[in-house]
Amino acid sequence: MARLRTHKAQIVLGLCVVALAALLLRRGASFYGLSLDARVDHPDFRVLSPGSPVGHGYGVVGTALIFTNLLYLARRRFAAARLGSMRNWLDLHVFTGLFGSVLVVFHSAFQARSQVAILTSVSLGFVVVSGIIGRYFYGLTPTADLSELRRVLDALERFLPGVSAPIMQSIRALPAPTSRERASLAMSLAAIPAWRREQELRRQAVHDVCAGFLQQHSLDPAARKETKRLINEAGKLARQPVRAAAGASLLRSWRSLHRFTALLMILSVTVHIVVAWVFGFRWIFSS
Amino acid sequence: MTQRPSWRLAVLGAWLLMAAPVSAQLLSPGELAKAHAKLEGDSECLKCHSSGKRIETSLCTSCHDDIGAELKRHAGLHGNTYAAKACGECHVEHRGRNYDLVRWPGGGREHFAHADTGWPLVDKHTQVQCNKCHNTKNTRGAPTFVGLSQTCSSCHKDPHDNRFGNDCKQCHNEKAWTQVDKQRFDHAKTRYPLLGKHQSVQCAKCHGEPAKWRGIEFSTCTNCHKDPHKGRFEGACTGCHVETGWKDLHMQRTAHPGLSIMGGHTSVKCETCHDRKIDEPPSKGARCVGCHVPVHEAKFGNNCAECHKSIQWMGLADAVGRQAHDQTAFVLRDKHERVACTDCHSPKLSANKRFRQLTFDRCVACHQDSHQGEFSARDGGECASCHDERGFSPTRFGVEAHASTRFALLGQHVTVACASCHVAPRPRLDWRMDKQACAQCHENPHGAQFDTEMKAGGCAHCHNAKDWKQPNIDHSSWPLTGAHSNAACASCHHVSEADAKAGRGASYRGAPRECEGCHEDVHKGQFRLSEPVRSCKDCHTTTAFQIESFDHQARTGFALEGKHERVGCPKCHGSETLRNGEAVRRFRLGYDKCRDCHADPHRPEMR
Structure with a gap:
């Protein structure tokens, strides 16, 4: 149920972002479609260009959202303070990141002409894409919880009594999943084959123990079929701690890249804002 | 595993490289x-x-x-x-x-x-x-x-060579150069202004039909007009004729060769002078005296035209008259230079009396006597002893002249305006005054204090005309010594309440003779009310209140010896506040033992 709600929220969020983009695009389609030269003569030049009231407003609101987005970092940094649930903060992080990015893109009027603007655009694009991918990874990463495995093993006990204990014993006999705390993204990616092997070992351990029990017990075809399904499911769930460790390690290194590019973006945005402010481009506060 | 920032550096490098080509x-x-x-x-x-x-x-x-x-x-x-x-x-x-x-x-x-x-x-x-x-x-x-x-001329060439200024729109418009607004055209700005009868001539008479605006010859009259004299007279037509009319006699006279025949000559017929033939010179000659009697008897020379340039005998121009006036017996000086001629040479007088028989030997011949004969006995009533042509006022009767009267002006009187003493009501101030005593003009501020002196010599007994505030007074009965010699009189002889009530000035008699009469006792009775009593003079002089050298032993019986010599006075003679709130320095201490001032560090309990 919780997963469904999460998916729904993600869809609604995605639709909102698309709707905002569509709305702004509809408002200025005739302007944004023109060449740099031709835009000057367009009536919307004094409204939608980056230095004009509305175009500049997009930039101001978008930047404000992006800076709000950074509060998530603070929440993570000071996790002990427990200011709201991390999930809600992550939702806010995603929401402000997407909406802010859309507004900043419209602020640039789809033309990054200064080098600072180009750097900002590239950084912003990378941050957004890496954020979306990271959020996807985050959704895929399971917890290292074995309670589900135990539930399946309990079900398996009906057909193969006494099978649970040897399975758990053989899994525990395997080495703990490899966890890479400070690995770079490349190193984490390089470790994937090792994690796959560790998963296979766990799955194999489940199947090996169950194979012995199946030889000792004669089951009718229906029971055998159900038993095999449960054995397969138990094999999958036995891999879960390795998947969780691998996912967490990948997410850590991915987040590190995401955060670093975000800092670069903030740096170039700050340069852009300072330069604009110094030269008098102060939106509604211009003299 | 330690964190290796190599990938971050790589990203940062790539990020900056994007800017590098266009750094x-x-x-x-x-x-x-x-x-x-x-x-x-x-x-x-x-x-x-x-x-x-x-x-x-x-x-x-x-x-x-x-x-x-x-x-x-x-x-x-x-x-x-x-x-x-x-x-x-x-x-x-x-x-x-x-x-x-x-x-x-x-x-x-x-x-x-x-x-x-x-x-x-x-x-x-x-x-x-x-x-x-x-x-x-x-x-x-x-x-x-x-x-x-x-301006039009910034793009267009001015064919008129700036004769009409640079406001082309006065005549032309932007439709076509040739569309000239004749109503607004000012011929006066051309090289040939239209005068007299030319103003009523139709344009076409000179400029032809169709009009030709440029290249019209107009340097001589004969460019347009025929010469009725058929070349008999040399020179330009304008020597005799003007634009107001060919037969304009008045203008012909103006143009008369030799001398103008305007003014008095206008009524003279040509034949009166040109007695032989109209185009021959007069037989009497061209000089004025040929016809006129020289009434000035050569006083102004033989060239009448010097003054009578405009050929009018009477009513010469003011400037001419004034210039020639210096040659008369009455040279115009100062204010007379600005008097209108008719003020003296009144048109009401007959021509004979107006100039040559005008009386001017005495001022009263023209001016009224403001004093109405008051000074008729002085210099035979001649104004010049007091006044001259620079004006009636100020007069020449100054301080020195005043010395010839019974009241010579001395001291401050020199600066007093005449009218301060010589007030109305005579026709022009009262110049004959009987007042000579001071009190006749000045108020006596002393009341009856100095009646005896006043009878003896009046104010002059003490004061002179130089300065009222520096009287000649014998102060020997109370000699002014030291600082008293510089003190203002009023600092001792001030107007008391009684004086003010009586409406008189400061009292000079009965002034206090003791110090306390004028000076405040700063010691608040310390030396008056306790024994031994001391008068101010015992310690102070009139030179300065500050005592120059105070012999402490001789005056107080307490010798300042040893360390006491270097102790400041206030250390012992401190300031105290009296019951009425006034502060006073205590000089009479009333004690002379050490313990009166010093604490006994040895055996305080023995005291």
């Missing part, structure tokens, strides 16, 4: 247009931008001085229609090298509303190509549309 343009939001290409580069931003002002107009006009001049003069397109706009609003920059900075209002040069420049194009000007007028270059050597003058 000089890190902040610029795009290439500048061709005209501004030399301003390219991040270090050049402040050539156009200034802090907080986006694009500074004054920075633009520092190069575009022609535009700056327009803005200053509120002239042209920039100074009229776009005066309130910033340059960057129309001339958008950073749009690329090939971007055209000039965006013609209306979408193109052909749609440009020239009226926006403050000079609308009408009629023929609408058909003229832009570059016919706008063919100048600005100070940067680029073709420019600005800076043209609105």
Whole structure:
């Protein structure tokens, strides 16, 4: 149920972002479609260009959202303070990141002409894409919880009594999943084959123990079929701690890249804002 | 595992490399247009931008001085229609090298509303190509549309050589050069102003039909007129004739050769002088005395015309009369120089009496005696003993002359205005005064204090005319010594309440003779009310209140010895507050033992 709600929220969020983009695009389609030269003569030049009231407003609101987005970092940094649930903060992080990015893109009027603007655009694009991918990874990463495995093993006990204990014993006999705390993204990616092997070992351990029990017990075809399904499911769930460790390690290194590019973006945005402010481009506060 | 920042450095490097190829343009939001290409580069931003002002107009006009001049003069397109706009609003920059900075209002040069420049194009000007007028270059050597003058002559050659000024529209309009508004045309500005009868002549009479406006000969009258004298008279027609009329006799007389026959000569018939033939000179000669009797008997010479230039005997011009007046017995000086001639030579007098028989030997011949004979006995009533031609006032009767009267002016009296003493009611002040005593003019501020002295010699017994405040007084009964010699009288002899009540000045008799009578006792009775009693003089002198040398032992019986010699007076003689709140320094201490001042550190309990 919780997963469904999460998916729904993600869809609604995605639709909102698309709707905002569509709305702004509809408002200025005739302007944004023109060449740099031709835009000057367009009536919307004094409204939608980056230095004009509305175009500049997009930039101001978008930047404000992006800076709000950074509060998530603070929440993570000071996790002990427990200011709201991390999930809600992550939702806010995603929401402000997407909406802010859309507004900043419209602020640039789809033309990054200064080098600072180009750097900002590239950084912003990378941050957004890496954020979306990271959020996807985050959704895929399971917890290292074995309670589900135990539930399946309990079900398996009906057909193969006494099978649970040897399975758990053989899994525990395997080495703990490899966890890479400070690995770079490349190193984490390089470790994937090792994690796959560790998963296979766990799955194999489940199947090996169950194979012995199946030889000792004669089951009718229906029971055998159900038993095999449960054995397969138990094999999958036995891999879960390795998947969780691998996912967490990948997410850590991915987040590190995401955060670093975000800092670069903030740096170039700050340069852009300072330069604009110094030269008098102060939106509604211009003299 | 330790964190290795190598990948971060790589990303940062790649990020910065994006800017590297155009490192000089890190902040610029795009290439500048061709005209501004030399301003390219991040270090050049402040050539156009200034802090907080986006694009500074004054920075633009520092190069575009022609535009700056327009803005200053509120002239042209920039100074009229776009005066309130910033340059960057129309001339958008950073749009690329090939971007055209000039965006013609209306979408193109052909749609440009020239009226926006403050000079609308009408009629023929609408058909003229832009570059016919706008063919100048600005100070940067680029073709420019600005800076043209609105005067016609800035584009058109003036065929009139500036004879009619530069306001061509006075006669011409923009429809066609040849459409001249005759009503507004001022012939007076041509080389041939129309005078007299020429003003009523039809244009076509001189300029022909169709009209020919240029190349008309007009240097001599015969260019248009026939000579009725058939060349008998030499010289130009204007020697005798004028434009007011061929037969204008009055003007002919003006042009009479030799001498004018205006004024008195106007009624003289030509034959009276030209007694032989009209075109021959008079037999009596050309000099005035040939006809006129020299009434001045050669006093003013034989050249009558020097004064009677305009051929009028009477009523000479004032300037002429005044100039010649110096040759008469009555030279005009000072105020007489500005008197109107008719004030003396009254038109009411007959011509004989008005000039030659005018009486002027005495002032009263013209002036009224303001004193009504008051001084008739003095100098035979001659005004000149007191007055001269510079004016009735001030008079020549000064301080020295006043000494000849019974009251010579001395001291402060010298500066007193005459009218202060010589008041009305005589016709012009009362010059004969019987008052000579001081009290007749001055108020006695002493009341009856000095009646005896007043009887003996009046105020002069003590005072003189030089300065009232420096009386000659014998103060020996109470000698003024020391500081008293410099003190003002009023500091002792001041107006008391009783004096004020009696309405008199300060009392000089009965003034206190003791110090306390005038000076306050700063010791508050310390030396008056306790034994031994001391008078002020025992310690102080009249020279200064401060005691120069105080012999402490002799005066108090307490010798200041040893360390006591160096102790400051206030250490023992401290300040105390009396019951009435006044502060006083205590000099009479009343004790002389050590323990009176000092604490006993040895055996305090033995005290």
